[in-house]
Amino acid sequence: MIAPRRFLPSIPSLLALEAVDRLGSASAAAEELSLTQSAISRQLKTMEEQLGIDLIQRSQMRLHLTPAAKEYVQVARTVLHQLAQASVKLKANPKGGSLNLSILPAFGMHWLAPRLQDFARRHPEVTVNLNTRLRPFDFEVEHFDAAIHFGQRDWRGVNYLPIMREDVVPVCSPSILPERADRIDWLLSTPLLHLETRPDAWERWFAFQGKEVSGLGGMLFDQFSTMGQATVHGLGVALLPSYLVKDDLRSGRLVPAWHGPGVSLGDFYLVWPQSRAESEPLKSFVEWLRGQVG
Template sequence: MIAPRRFLPSIPSLLALEAVDRLGSASAAAEELSLTQSAISRQLKTMEEQLGVALIQRSQMRLHLTPAAKEYVQVARTALNQLAQASLKLKANPTGGSLNLSILPAFGMHWLAPRLQDFARRHPEVTVNLNTRLRPFDFDTEQFDAAIHFGQRDWAGVNYLPIMREDVVPVCAPDMLPDDSDDIEWLIKAPLLHLETRPEAWEKWFTAQGREISGVQGMLFDQFSTMGQATIHGLGVALLPTYLVEADLAAGRLVPAWHGPGVSLGNFYLVWPQSRAESEPLRSFRVWLQGRIDQAPNT
């Protein structure tokens, strides 16, 4: 049940309060909201009278929220953002059935995107909206219905659907491969490329080859796509997922830098919050994805 109406300020009042908090003055808030300064002041005064709480402290020419109002406006800002996102979803798909999915760039582009046409054909009533997040986030503050997660089952408060294991291989440009490439020592001395979200990847890979090393340094990248291009252009050796380098290996743009045992650094999962009821679009996507997984490896 929604709280009694007397506890619910109007949206214009909330927008005025949020803008004053963010911008620090009624004049700046008025300019952003296309209102007069007196209109902003009236909105704030009306809210104070409605709630029976002082919201504004005035010092010289600036307005400041009271400590209680500071806490309140954080919740109000989240609610306003959620309402705005809901309105965008409604406008984008007025018949209903949108799914906001957080993806990882390389996996989303190279594994998921080519398969989404099949989902769209089977479920034309669902609009899938994709957005990139590199790390776990709070589903209570982000407007996502589900996310693609890599690693272990270390995301609290979510359900997991395993998608696939990721195997990585060391690759480099052909001109970079030395004559003594059968000796792993060349890799230890080579410029090694790193992904920000997997800082211990090379240490784990060397351990799997029977070599313990630490303190590996080199160029740092935030995405596989840029690290892959740097590898093709001879800037170093990279650990890249097999699904990502198949075409480059086949075309000769990259070559294996070592032929030792394969290594997996984690798994891909579809995750969604346990705190929410599963929506129909999410259920449709989850069931479809499970079907594609069951068809592996030729998904």
């Protein structure tokens, strides 16, 4: 049940309070909201009278929110953001049924995107909106319904659907592969390329090969796509997922830098919050994805 209406301020009042908190003056808030300064003052006064408390500390130069109002406006800002996102979803899909999905760039492009046409054919009532996030986030703050997660089951408060294990292989350009690459030590004398979100990947890979190393430096990349291109152009050796490099290995643009045992550094999962009821679009997507990975 929604709280009594007397506790629900108007959206113009909330927008005025949020803008004053962020900008520090009624004039700046008025300019941003295309209102007059007196209109901003009236909105704030109306909210104070409605709630029966002072929200603003007025000084000669600036307006400051009271400590209690500061805490209140943080909640209001989140609600306004969620309402705006809901309006965007409604406009984009007036018949309902949208799913906001956070993806990892390489996995989303090379594994998920080619399969989404099948989901669209089976569920034309659902619009899937994709956005990139590289690390776990708070579902209570972000507007996503679900996310693709890589690694371990270390994202708290979510349900997990395993998708696939990721195997990584060390690859390089043929131009930097030595004639005698039969000793793993040659990798320690050549530039190693690293991914920001997996800073210890090389150390873990060497450990799987029975060799303990630490403090490995080298170029740092935020995405596999740029790291892959750097590898093709001979800037170093990279640990890349096997599903990403199979075409480059087949064409000879890349070659294996070592023929040791295959290594997995984690798994891909679909995750979604346990704290929310599952929407119909999410249920349809989970059921479809189970079929894809079955």
